[in-house]
Amino acid sequence: MIPRYVLPAMAAIWSDEAKYGLWARIEVLVAEAMAEQGAFPDATLRLIAEAPPPTPDRVAELERTRDHEILAFLAAYTEPMPAEAARWVHYGLTSYDxxxxxxxATLKAACDLVLDAGTRLLATLVDRALEHWDTMCVGRTHGVHAEPTTFGQKLGVHAFAVHRSLERVRVARTAVAVGTISGAIGTYAFLDPGVETHVCASLGLGFEPIPSQVVARDRHAELLAALAVAGAVVEQIALEFRHLQRTEVREVEEPRTSEYQGSSAMPHKRNPNTSERLCGLARLLRSHASVAFENVALWHERDLAHQAAERVILPDSLMITHFLFSSAADVIAGLTVRSERMLENMEATRGLIYSSMGYLDLVSSGMEREQAYRTVQSAADSAWSGTTDFAQALRERGVAQPLDVGPERYLANRSHLKERLHDLIKETSSHVEM
Structure with a gap:
């Protein structure tokens, strides 16, 4: 991923230094288990454990002629070791062990960062949803004014979508947090299974119950599918904010610095740059998930068709999701909410958003349903044309005034929704404590 969309903590997890450090640790853990089984003396183990991980530059130098990253790593790693120690490094292993x-281990750590960022996004959504629980605005379907709602309820919808996304990522984290130390084609030919148990337990990983030569790639497809859904959820939030920031709407505005400049040509521009960026990056996650599904099917015990693609899609997907969650949380925390403008927009159609209540009141008063609908629709058509407001159009059609319409009637039965938000806070807190 280009540095522009990678946060430092995630970049560190995917660095070559971190990768080679992990590889060296795995080799030491294997040596620990073998020494415990009496394969070689503790003095040899100490020599292996004291060797530092090789530098990325040295591995790259050796790989240029060997064309094999793990063999280049092993050559660089064992260079400073005495021969009696170096010969036991990687004993009985295959590269993908x-x-x-x-x-x-890397995927587990990266998922944890994603979950931390997503938990912050969820908490921010809930906080602002409660802050604006009673901030009235118009709901829209098909982009057209529908009925009154509140901005808090809008944010609450997104909060539960983020919550579901985090649950999917948690499940997928468990699926990918596995290793295998089973040798070529996974038969443990030269390794006691206890070596695998020691290595995976030390790294906090599970292991393949029946390995081939690699960890099964359906696990990685599950993770990238979960990340793609999470990206789509952030995209939904960002798209909502993009629409609400249009000049004709102007109900919210994403945070900006005092030095913000929206256009090189038009100084007045206040564009929804961050929200648009989030929508664009979410598209990458969907494309990466598609590649992950292609990587599931390998020839026999393994092939290399998945390897090059994984070097891109795995780090990029986790980096993007981490960036999306973090950036969306920043946008929501600093979002300017224009409640006055929301009220103005509610009245822009001169009462049309109350048509459903007027229609139901006529039915309740004894009018036949189709007649009631057509009466209210006819009044609405007049209001749409701009010749009169909705209430006056109803009066002109013989409807007694005043009808009991207004935004409060639409919002009278929402208390249970607020309780669900409070329950979500408790559930989120329990996950954080765990």
């Missing part, structure tokens, strides 16, 4: 076990 190290690569996939290291990947499992």
């Amino acid at each position: 190290v690569v996939d076990t290291g990947l499992g």
